[in-house]
Amino acid sequence: MKEAHKPGVYDTLNPIGLIKTAIEADSKDYDESWNKRKATVRRNVISVYGVPPDEELNFSPSTSSNCVRWEGYQKLGYEGTPMSFGAKMATMIGRASHDELAKILRRNAPGRHNVPTNLDSEGVYGVMDWVFNNPILHKEEVIDWKFVASFKFKQINRDGLHELLRNTKNIYNPEPEYRRQLLLYMYDREKRGKEVACGVVVYVNRDNPEQMKPALIIWDAVAKYDAEQFLKEIQEAKLAVKEGQIPKENVISPYICRSMCPHVQHCEPGQAFAQRNIRRKRKVMPEWVYKKQREEFAQRQERLQELGIIPLPLPGFEDAVNADPKAREPFRRKK
Numbered sequence: 001m002k003e004a005h006k007p008g009v010y011d012t013l014n015p016i017g018l019i020k021t022a023i024e025a026d027s028k029d030y031d032e033s034w035n036k037r038k039a040t041v042r043r044n045v046i047s048v049y050g051v052p053p054d055e056e057l058n059f060s061p062s063t064s065s066n067c068v069r070w071e072g073y074q075k076l077g078y079e080g081t082p083m084s085f086g087a088k089m090a091t092m093i094g095r096a097s098h099d100e101l102a103k104i105l106r107r108n109a110p111g112r113h114n115v116p117t118n119l120d121s122e123g124v125y126g127v128m129d130w131v132f133n134n135p136i137l138h139k140e141e142v143i144d145w146k147f148v149a150s151f152k153f154k155q156i157n158r159d160g161l162h163e164l165l166r167n168t169k170n171i172y173n174p175e176p177e178y179r180r181q182l183l184l185y186m187y188d189r190e191k192r193g194k195e196v197a198c199g200v201v202v203y204v205n206r207d208n209p210e211q212m213k214p215a216l217i218i219w220d221a222v223a224k225y226d227a228e229q230f231l232k233e234i235q236e237a238k239l240a241v242k243e244g245q246i247p248k249e250n251v252i253s254p255y256i257c258r259s260m261c262p263h264v265q266h267c268e269p270g271q272a273f274a275q276r277n278i279r280r281k282r283k284v285m286p287e288w289v290y291k292k293q294r295e296e297f298a299q300r301q302e303r304l305q306e307l308g309i310i311p312l313p314l315p316g317f318e319d320a321v322n323a324d325p326k327a328r329e330p331f332r333r334k335k
C-alpha cells in the first residue's frame with residue numbers, strides 16, 4: 001500500500017497553495033464587485049424611472065454565439081456550476097494575453113482595439129478585439145483572438161472553407177460558434193456604414209504560441225443572411241427572458257453542452273445534445289441569397305484579379321456547384 005504523504009519541512013517552501021488561494025480570492029472579489037455594481041445601477045435607474053434599465057437584458061455576442069439559452073439562464077439569475085480552478089486560470093491567462101496583444105498592436109500596427117459594438121437597438125453588446133482597415137482592399141477586417149490548447153488547435157482545419165478561399169494556403173475555417181460571433185461584429189460594422197471584407201478568428205496555440213491559424217469568414221450575402229437570422233434568434237430569446245421564460249436552445253456543437261456550459265445541470269435539451277441525442281434542423285437558405293452571393297463572388301474575383309492577388313482564375317461558382325452540390329453550403333463543417 002502506498003504510504004501517505006507526510007508534510008516535511010520543504011513542503012512549507014512550496015508557494016502553489018498561496019498562489020491558488022490568491023487567485024480564488026481575486027475571482028471571488030471580482031464576481032462580488034461586479035454583482036454589486038450591477039445592483040447599484042439597477043437601484044439607481046429604478047429609483048428615478050420606476051423600471052430597471054434596458055441594458056440589463058443586453059445579450060453578449062460571445063455567450064449568445066455558444067447558446068442563447070445559456071444567456072437566458074444567466075439573465076434569469078440561475079446559479080451555474082462554479083468554475084473550476086483550471087477554468088479560472090485559463091480565463092485569467094486569456095484575458096491577460098488579450099490585453100497585452102492589444103497594447104503591442106496599438107503601438108505597432110494600424111487599426112482600433114477593443115471596439116464596442118453598436119447593436120443597442122438589437123439589445124446586443126460586445127467588444128471586438130481588433131478592427132483593421134485593409135490597405136489594399138480598403139475594407140475592414142474584424143479580428144478576434146482565441147487562445148486554445150494544443151488538442152483544439154489541431155482540430156482547426158479547412159473543411160467547408162468558402163469557395164473564394166479554396167485556392168489559398170494556410171487559411172482555415174472557424175468553428176461555427178466563433179463564426180456566429182464574428183457575424184454579429186461584421187453586421188455591426190456594416191450598420192455603421194463601413195465596408196467590410198471579412199472577419200478573422202486568429203487561433204493561437206496556448207501550448208506552443210508561435211503557432212497561429214487565421215480562420216476567415218468572408219462577408220457576403222450568405223454571411224449577412226446568417227447574421228440576420230442569428231439576431232432574430234437573439235430577439236426571440238430576449239422576449240422569452242422578458243416574460244420570465246427560459247429561451248429555446250440554439251447551440252451548434254455538443255462539446256459546448258458537455259464541457260463548457262455551467263447550466264447543463266438544469267438543461268434537459270443540453271444534456272441530450274451533449275450525448276448527441278438530438279439533431280439540429282438543417283437550415284434552408286432562400287435561393288435569392290445564393291444568387292446574390294454568386295454575383296458578389298464574381299465581383300470580388302474580378303477585383304482581386306485586378307489587384308493581382310489571385311494569379312490564376314478560380315473556378316466559377318456555378319461550375320463548382322455543378323461539380324459538388326455541397327459548394328452551396330460553403331461554411332458547413334464536416335462532422
Ligand code: SF4
Pocket residue numbers: 066067068069070073249250251256257261262263264267269270271273
Ligand atoms: S447546456 Fe447546452 S443547450 Fe443548455 S443552455 Fe447550456 S449550451 Fe445551451
